[in-house]
């Protein structure tokens with residue numbers, strides 16, 4: 001796992017609290033292991049049979065004292081583990097859907113990409129989940145097809161996305177801007193492993209600018225050299241891909257597409273990769289990919305790829 005995708009390098013308070021629990025259980029397990037091994041070696045060294053000694057050692061069967069000791073100590077340890085685990089489980093199972101201070105995001109898993117809707121802002125986006133620093137985010141998770149699982153390892157626990165169901169999860173964003181990795185954590189088909197997304201954490205100011213850019217309608221007058229690409233895009237692609245952030249689609253919303261670091265959630269953003277992707281998505285993500293290959297001419301794909309490069313935020 002790369003930078004920003006590590007559950008034992010937590011970012012944000014939800015992940016930090018969960019990490020605290022991991023450390024607590026690990027500490028107790030190490031303590032038990034060490035004590036047991038020390039006693040074990042002490043006993044086999046000190047009490048081993050000495051030459052010529054044929055007496056039978058003192059028998060301790062049925063000793064109340066011993067039985068109480070080895071019942072009570074594990075009970076205390078389990079208690080120390082159980083109280084914070086149960087308390088944290090309940091304190092993190094809170095629904096902030098009606099809290100105006102909390103950012104609301106609906107995340108939908110698709111074979112094999114993620115869509116994010118910000119209902120309060122009228123924004124749809126895909127692949128990149130953009131969030132400000134130091135904020136609580138309430139997620140409503142669902143799926144359009146099979147069961148996926150939404151996971152941002154550095155930010156806290158994962159949760160399934162089920163078709164026809166809404167699961168709720170809140171997370172807190174990190175204190176510092178940065179890029180974290182998100183994953184689908186439930187095997188969902190042959191390109192499950194490519195179902196990644198990015199969490200782009202911005203300063204408050206940059207986030208507000210992003211929201212404003214996303215809410216600005218797309219420029220309808222494109223320069224002459226990409227007009228044919230735009231025309232082809234309208235004819236062949238618009239039925240699934242919106243270029244304004246205000247509406248969902250059968251495919252990822254492409255507002256700001258050219259600003260993304262990756263194509264289709266995993267391919268490096270280069271001119272060549274954009275072209276190759278739109279020409280034959282199934283080559284990369286297999287037959288179950290929901291974007292069809294369209295049998296256009298190579299040049300037409302080139303033109304469309306040129307046009308896609310203009311889909312930048314202002």
Ligand code: HEC
Pocket residue numbers: 111112113126127233236237238239240241250251252253257262263264265277278285289290291292294304308
């Ligand atoms: C039937 C609907 C459909 C049509 C038609 C379609 N696409 Fe897609 N497109 C999708 C889906 C679904 C995905 C997501 C695939 C995935 O990543 O698993 C996608 C992904 C993409 C991506 C990657 C988006 C990102 O955020 O990284 C690009 C770029 C793209 N399509 C461009 C096009 C172009 C250009 C055309 C027309 C030539 C086109 N698509 C036609 C459904 C469609």
Ligand SMILES: [Cu+2]
Pocket residue numbers: 109110112147148149184185186187188192195
């Ligand atoms: Cu998945």
